[in-house]
Amino acid sequence: MEAYPSSYVQHNLPLVLLSGLGSTPDSGPSFPDRSEPSTNSHLPPVTGERAEQLLQDFRNADGSDWPWNDRPHKSKAGLIGYKLRAVGRQFTLPPRKASPPPRSPVTTPPSSPSAESAPPWILHSPLSPLSPDSPTFPDGVMTPLWVEKHQERVPSVLISFFDLETDPNRSSLLDNQLKTEINGIKAMITGSGYRTRHVVVFLGDKSVLQAPEIDERLAIVRRATGLDPKTSMFFIPPNTSRVELASFATSILSTLQPLCIEYYRDLTKHARRKKGRGYIPPPTAPPTRGTSQTLSSQGWDVRYEYKLGIFAEFRQEMDVAGRHYSFALAEFGRKLGS
Numbered sequence: 001m002e003a004y005p006s007s008y009v010q011h012n013l014p015l016v017l018l019s020g021l022g023s024t025p026d027s028g029p030s031f032p033d034r035s036e037p038s039t040n041s042h043l044p045p046v047t048g049e050r051a052e053q054l055l056q057d058f059r060n061a062d063g064s065d066w067p068w069n070d071r072p073h074k075s076k077a078g079l080i081g082y083k084l085r086a087v088g089r090q091f092t093l094p095p096r097k098a099s100p101p102p103r104s105p106v107t108t109p110p111s112s113p114s115a116e117s118a119p120p121w122i123l124h125s126p127l128s129p130l131s132p133d134s135p136t137f138p139d140g141v142m143t144p145l146w147v148e149k150h151q152e153r154v155p156s157v158l159i160s161f162f163d164l165e166t167d168p169n170r171s172s173l174l175d176n177q178l179k180t181e182i183n184g185i186k187a188m189i190t191g192s193g194y195r196t197r198h199v200v201v202f203l204g205d206k207s208v209l210q211a212p213e214i215d216e217r218l219a220i221v222r223r224a225t226g227l228d229p230k231t232s233m234f235f236i237p238p239n240t241s242r243v244e245l246a247s248f249a250t251s252i253l254s255t256l257q258p259l260c261i262e263y264y265r266d267l268t269k270h271a272r273r274k275k276g277r278g279y280i281p282p283p284t285a286p287p288t289r290g291t292s293q294t295l296s297s298q299g300w301d302v303r304y305e306y307k308l309g310i311f312a313e314f315r316q317e318m319d320v321a322g323r324h325y326s327f328a329l330a331e332f333g334r335k336l337g338s
Contacts, residue, residue: 005144007151012313013063013083014156014260016253019185020045020089021055021161037192041089043181046161046203053242054161054203057249058084079253080316082260083151094153096193097123098131101285121284129295129303130283138287139295141303141332147310156263156314157197157256160185164202164218164235166211175217179224186225195266197259199232200225201252207237231255264314271311275304298335302328 020043045051063081100121124130127146128137135143160182165174182200189196208214218235227233234252236245283294295303309324 005147007144007147010064010151012147012151012310013081013316014264014314015083015085015151015154016157016159016256016260017091017155018055018058018084018086019091019158019160021051021058021086021159036092036095037188038092039090039185039188041181041184043089043162043177045089046163050203050236050238050240050245051161054236054245054249055086057246058253059086060246061249061253079250080257080261082253085152085155092153093189093192093194093196094149095126098126098128098133098284099123101132122282123284124281129299130281132283132285136295138283139293139299141295141299142306146307150310150314154194155196156260157199158185158189159199159201159252161201161203164204164214166204166206166214171213171217175221178221182221182225182227195263197232197256197263198227199234199252199256200227201234201236203236205238207239208235231259261315264311268308268311268315271304271307275301275308296335298331302332302335305331 019039020041061079061082062084063079064083066081100123125134127134127143127149129140131137134140135145162178162181164178165171167174182198186198189198202218204211204214206214214235218233221227222229222233234248236248240248280294280297280300287294305324305328309321309328312318312321312324
């Protein structure tokens with residue numbers, strides 16, 4: 001097992017990113033090309049003893065080191081387990097499409113008389129066997145980078161943490177900054193093409209009893225950003241005890257659990273649709289390395305079954321994952337024997 005990349009053998013858990021609640025180095029994999037969607041934040045991270053304690057409570061809920069099984073951890077209120085990463089305010093998502101190759105006599109479609117009149121390239125994922133700069137091009141089945149992308153880079157849920165100050169002289173300005181920040185993050189996620197859910201947690205310097213206007217301010221921010229008050233927007237008052245903070249972390253993860261499962265179920269549906277389309281899409285550019293051929297239909301079946309197994313693992317449906325892996329292995333054996 002030690003001979004395999006770690007991404008191939010570690011248990012897959014729903015990835016949740018914590019933004020603005022401390023920061024750890026982003027050690028995710030790099031991708032072959034194209035600029036990556038990223039946030040451009042102007043608000044400082046949430047700091048102080050309460051923020052540090054809350055960050056630790058979320059990290060305590062990380063299931064990366066739990067026993068490898070699909071049973072909820074007994075001490076975590078029935079949670080399925082998560083992989084949680086603190087990313088700070090600035091973070092990037094990997095591109096969904098590769099950049100087009102440079103126009104040349106080799107890569108320009110033969111039917112095109114010139115680069116200027118050539119039709120647009122058919123672009124695929126940077127990690128697809130159909131993209132010239134992919135490590136799997138032209139006939140590879142899978143790369144560890146694809147698994148790492150879902151394990152480390154593309155979250156099912158992004159949780160953003162913000163201070164909510166009650167200074168009456170600055171409340172309007174602060175609320176506008178929050179609305180701009182939240183809508184900017186939502187626009188970045190939408191523009192990236194991923195279906196990551198965005199959740200916001202406000203840490204107040206006063207309780208609603210001390211400052212009743214907080215309810216109205218939160219309602220204004222909610223309407224301006226389209227956040228769901230039940231599953232996407234939360235408020236923590238000051239003077240919250242350590243026990244209450246730990247309970248909050250567990251509660252929010254329990255609330256988000258169905259959203260995480262639905263996120264990976266959507267990815268499963270997408271992979272099934274691509275598997276069932278009945279044809280192999282053309283590569284962005286034809287292979288030019290000797291007599292290399294594109295990936296066969298059997299190879300694509302192996303690739304999609306493996307993906308379906310990975311997504312089932314993320315949903316913690318281990319029996320389903322095992323069936324997909326068994327089918328992929330059997331199909332791969334037939335591919336080698338053909």
